[in-house]
Every structure is written in structure tokens, then in C-alpha cells.
Amino acid sequence: MRGDAGRLFIACALATALPLWMTIWTRGLQPVTVQYAITTVLVWAGLVTERRAIDRIVARFFPMYRNAAPTLFVGTAEACRDAIASPGFSLGGECRSVGFVDVHAPPAPDALGHAVDFRKLLDRTGAEVVVVAGYLPDNRFREVVDASLEAQAQLLSVPRSIAIAGVQPHLVWRRGQPLIELTAPSLKVRHFPVKRVIDILGSVVGLVLAGPLMLGIAIAIKMDSRGSVLFAQERVGLGGRRFQVLKFRTMRNGADAEKQRVAHLNHTGDPRLFKIPNDPRVTRLGRCLRRWSLDELPQLWNVLVGDMSLIGPRPFFEEDLGAYEDHHFRRLGAKPGITWLWQVKGRSAVVDFEEVVRFDREYIERWSLALDSQILALTIPAVLRRTGAY
Numbered sequence: 001m002r003g004d005a006g007r008l009f010i011a012c013a014l015a016t017a018l019p020l021w022m023t024i025w026t027r028g029l030q031p032v033t034v035q036y037a038i039t040t041v042l043v044w045a046g047l048v049t050e051r052r053a054i055d056r057i058v059a060r061f062f063p064m065y066r067n068a069a070p071t072l073f074v075g076t077a078e079a080c081r082d083a084i085a086s087p088g089f090s091l092g093g094e095c096r097s098v099g100f101v102d103v104h105a106p107p108a109p110d111a112l113g114h115a116v117d118f119r120k121l122l123d124r125t126g127a128e129v130v131v132v133a134g135y136l137p138d139n140r141f142r143e144v145v146d147a148s149l150e151a152q153a154q155l156l157s158v159p160r161s162i163a164i165a166g167v168q169p170h171l172v173w174r175r176g177q178p179l180i181e182l183t184a185p186s187l188k189v190r191h192f193p194v195k196r197v198i199d200i201l202g203s204v205v206g207l208v209l210a211g212p213l214m215l216g217i218a219i220a221i222k223m224d225s226r227g228s229v230l231f232a233q234e235r236v237g238l239g240g241r242r243f244q245v246l247k248f249r250t251m252r253n254g255a256d257a258e259k260q261r262v263a264h265l266n267h268t269g270d271p272r273l274f275k276i277p278n279d280p281r282v283t284r285l286g287r288c289l290r291r292w293s294l295d296e297l298p299q300l301w302n303v304l305v306g307d308m309s310l311i312g313p314r315p316f317f318e319e320d321l322g323a324y325e326d327h328h329f330r331r332l333g334a335k336p337g338i339t340w341l342w343q344v345k346g347r348s349a350v351v352d353f354e355e356v357v358r359f360d361r362e363y364i365e366r367w368s369l370a371l372d373s374q375i376l377a378l379t380i381p382a383v384l385r386r387t388g389a390y
Helices: 005-027 029-061 077-085 115-125 138-150 191-224 284-291 299-305 318-323 326-333 353-366 369-385
Strands: 069-075 095-102 129-133 154-158 168-174 177-183 230-236 242-248 309-311 337-339
Touching: 005 029, 005 191, 029 191, 029 369, 069 077, 069 115, 077 095, 077 129, 095 115, 095 129, 115 138, 129 138, 138 154, 191 242, 191 284, 191 299, 191 309, 191 369, 230 318, 242 299, 299 337, 309 369, 326 353, 337 369
Parallel strands: 069 095, 069 129, 129 154, 309 337
Antiparallel strands: 168 177, 230 242
């Protein structure tokens, strides 16, 4: 429970609900809902902050690194460097790297030596853990296994598949035979209830707090130009499900029909990332709304009804799916969101579609309440900087 922010949030939500549910009958649903959401988030944030502060203090004065097991890596130089830098073996954990042994000849300059001398290097370093990273020929792998077991060292292997387009390995058994199942990254079923509760609370609080501002924006749009206040457009979400995404209208009426006429102004050169600096279709007020991302506020309704999430990949255009390669469809493994890694790392300044897909995959693979909290915390500075916003 201590290190699990998701379970801690659920505990806070349940504990906060107990003293408040009776007041619904006397104070009404709306004020109690807002109080409940704000109290839950504040209590949860306070507990997470307190526990992380305590953990850092303990780590500072009683570092585990002193007692970490000396760990020797063996494999290709690149695979070993990646494994050493990975969270499982980074500084402060249960393992302390003493170097790596290269399987290529000549060995890399920063390697301890070549795999031919693995037994000697294992004895010299006194490693208690051996990590196999990357691909090893069968004969070399057998030598590493034999030498490690003889030295009574713990033997670990980093699955090669984790580096291949984000494929996730899982151990399964078939009639007593162990196999590695490779699956596309996606949010697991157990994640959805927690994320949905947060989305409902966040969207309700957001709509209540931003309501007066949204009303003012709606009036300003009506006064600024002809057309509807809201702009609805069909997008594709989780699993390819279609829905209508809502925004405040920032372009002149009928501007969507002019997309082909201005396509040559797309500065990314990729129709899947359609971004035009100083788009001539954008109204004067619309330019201001975009700069401060205020045009996205109506999507809080999309979040409330379940089409979107507060945090997740941006909604996808259905017409772009025909140009997708197989690994691009993994973006559909999570609900679209209002904010996300791309938004906080440059927004429209990111012009490489593969980099956008990488952000999507990274988010889906690493999802946690802590990551969502981090993205939310980075969203406000990103909006204030207005980097890549137009």
C-alpha cells in the first residue's frame, strides 16, 4: 500500500466518502460532490508528498546502495548500457553495477572485457548477480549460465522483446513448458476503474470551477464571429470507437471544409500531424484561446461522459488511420485525453509523427497515478510557456 499511489487514492476516496455521504440530504448533491472531490485529491496529494519526502530522507541517511548486490552485465555493449540505466538496476536499488562484459570482439572501450574471459571477470568483480542483456549465441549463453551457477550468483535475463516496438513480455506455461507471451502495450482492465473515478471527479470539479470562464468565452465567441460556439468533430478513441470531440470554435464558420486548400501550409509535412502556424482560418479571439489552450475546456464534458480521459493520447482522425503502420495502432490502447506527454513536451513544436507515437507508447506502458499526477503538474507550466501552441 505504501508505494502504490493508485491503492492509496482509492483508500482516500473511500475514507473521505464516509463522513460526507450523510450530508448529501441536507446540503445537496452538487456542493457535496465538489467538496468530496477537492478533499479527496488534497488528502491523497498530501499523503503521497509526505510518504515520498520520508522515503527520500530515509534514502539519504540510510541508503540501500551500501548493501546493494554487486551486479555484472553480459551481452552487447548497447544492451548492457541500457539495462544498467534502466529503473530495475539504477542507482539506489537492490543492485549495484560493477560493469559489463561485451560479447562482441573487440570489446567496447568501457567494457571490462570480452565474454571469452567471463569466468575470470566474474571472479575478479565478486559479482553476486549476473544479468544477461541482449542476444547471446547459444554456446556463449551456456557458458555464462554454467559459470554463474557455479559461482552461486543470481542469474537474471532482460527479455529482448521489451526493446522491440514496445512489445511486453509475460511468462506463460503450456503443459509444463515456459513460454514468453508478447503483447501490445495497453492499459489493463484493472486500471480502468481507478482512472475512471479520477476522470469523473476531475471533470466535475473542472466544469464547476471553469463554468463562469466557459460562459464568458461562449459570449465572446458569439460577439466575435458568426457561427456556433462549440465545434464538434468526429474522432477515434479507445479501440477504434468513434465519438464527437468538443472544442470552443476558434476558426471562422465552415473552416473545416477549407482544410485541403491550406494543406500546403502544414509545417510538419505529415498530414497525420496537421499543424499550421498563423493559420489564416483562425479568428482573432480563436488565436488567443489556442495560445492558452482554453479551446479545450469543453472536452471536460467528453471526459465526464466517458469518451475521453483527463490524461491520454490526443484523439485521432479516422481518415489518418489508412496511413498508419501496424505499430501505430497501439495508440488506440488508451482513451484519448485532454493533456498528455506530447502537450507538456512541446505540443505543436513536436513535428515527428514517430516521436508522437513513441510518447503514446511510453504513456501506455508506464501508466500509473504517479505518472498522471506528473503530467498534470507539468501541464500548467507548459500552458503558461505557450511553447508550440498555435
